[in-house]
Amino acid sequence: MDYLQRFVRQAQLQLWAVLMFSSCLIATAWWLGSTVFKLRPGLLAIVFTAVTILVTGLIAWAAARYFLKPLQVVWQTVLHLAPSTNGEAPPKADSLRFGKELVTVLSNHIYELTAVPKVAESQPLQADLQHNFLAQNLPIPLFILDPQENITFANLAAGEYLGLKPADMVGKNAYMVLDMSFPSEDTFDNWLKGAKTAKATAVKSWERVKLNVRDSHPVRLFDLAAYYNRDNPEKIETMLVLFDHTRQYSQEDQAVSFTALSVHELRTPLSLLRGYIEVLDEELDGKLSPELQAFMLKMQAQAEQLTAFVNNILNVARVDDDQLELKLEQEDWGATLKSTVEMIGLQAKVRGITIQCSIARNLPAAAIDKLSIREVVNNLIDNAIKYSGSSKVIKVDTYLNKAGQIETTIQDFGVGIPTSVIPNLFTKFYRDHHNRASIGGTGLGLYLSKAIITAHGGNLWVRSPGEGKGSVFGFTVLPYDQLPENLKPTGGQDVTRTAHGWIKNHSLYRR
């Protein structure tokens, strides 16, 4: 933050200087008018007012020229540095990208406003920028490149970032100084090549760019924004602005990989357990006593429940990282629901619960991500089973509601939910209800289901007539023809998705 502080102090100093100067002007005018020229009081007032208006105008002009536009930049900068400095949640990815491109354009304005006009043709441009406190003290690294991609200016923050003196970077090729790795093929140099041939100006930003600095410095992760202007009379073509997110990104990467690794460790024994159970079930078919056969079934049901739980953990991590990816496809909702209910039927069966499933006939094709929707149905039925108490029936209904959406309800007749608890139900880890103290579960299921249904453009709701009277959970999904065009799948129809993974319907074999 010391860059920002230094920047603010300098801005204050300059403002004070302007104010002192203008006060002196006004005082001098008064003194000249009253004692030297000995003007009459009326004339003196007129001259004094004129001078004041002139000086105020000058201050306003100087403020607009030198402070207001740059202040916008500072404001944006502070906003966008906020996530890494004060822990505030970052803005949504799209607005962040837009914001960064805006900052880059505005930074270019500072540069053009404050540096260019004073430079004589023979004088090297950077000489003046070096003395420009705004460009120098902007708390974000800033580079300016000429048409040959040589660095013509680097500010103090850029120097500190790379562990180099800004003066040492000037004149060197940008690619020699900035060793950047991009997360995809869409790299800065590719973009610049395209921009140079196609456009007069272009702005672009990248996320999670890796900057490999000298050995003594650790790798930095940042967002990069670039501004290109071919027709700039000063031959300054490209401006690069670096937004440091090293701490935030490396924490996120660790969180993701920790979850991924834990899930991997849990899944391997689970794969084996489910496989062995299947083999035993098959080989021992008919040889087990009814009691042992029932144990076998329960074992299978428990292994499946554990698998579903591990998937929940993973998906909650995805929701929290904004990484939940849905592929909304045109599906027969009735058939999907029926097969899902059959899959979880084992859980109900081992507890002696019957699931009554009724599917309306007039249902249109639904826009769903089959795998995620299955998790929602699984979670809701799993809850209904857990909270059924001594009741032995669960009702699943699906129909077209008044709004023309496909609505599905899952009703149990068990312990019910007190009205006071309902608003908190969809919060992560919420299980704070005395009736439920003895019942297992993590409170992740409803949180996740809500996120999945919302991502489908639907709504998840709950209704309970009161404690002891059971509860109804319902959710809506959109008919496929109501799905906005931008959410429809693009070219993914050649892939078949199943409960276990996906397969391509065409061959990659070229011959």
Added chain:
Amino acid sequence: MPEHTGKSILCIEDERFISELYSRALLKAGYRVEIVEDGKEALKMAQTDKYDIILLDLMIPNLTGIEILRKLRGTPDAPDLHSKIIVFTNLEQRDDVKADIEKQADGYIVKAEITPHELVDFLAKLK
């Protein structure tokens, strides 16, 4: 029963319990199965194009599954294999890796989600 007689599978998997369990079901369904645990060796075997299906685990020693996939499908001079490559894993991938798998593999299976029988049914869907 052995409707898949003659079709051969290369199972690249270093966890013996897994390969033993799944290959048992595949053998019963009539496939011929070869198991390999080492990444480098697996790549050599895959390059012979002797196999109709390659089941590829991602966490294997010496050469990871992703590296094998990239060498088999991700470079311009990659061999033109007729084998179907099915990624067979429990590991969650980063987005860039996921994109490579979607581009270069013929299929993807989460091991924990599929029992040996279901694997046989899944592979039967391969064209």
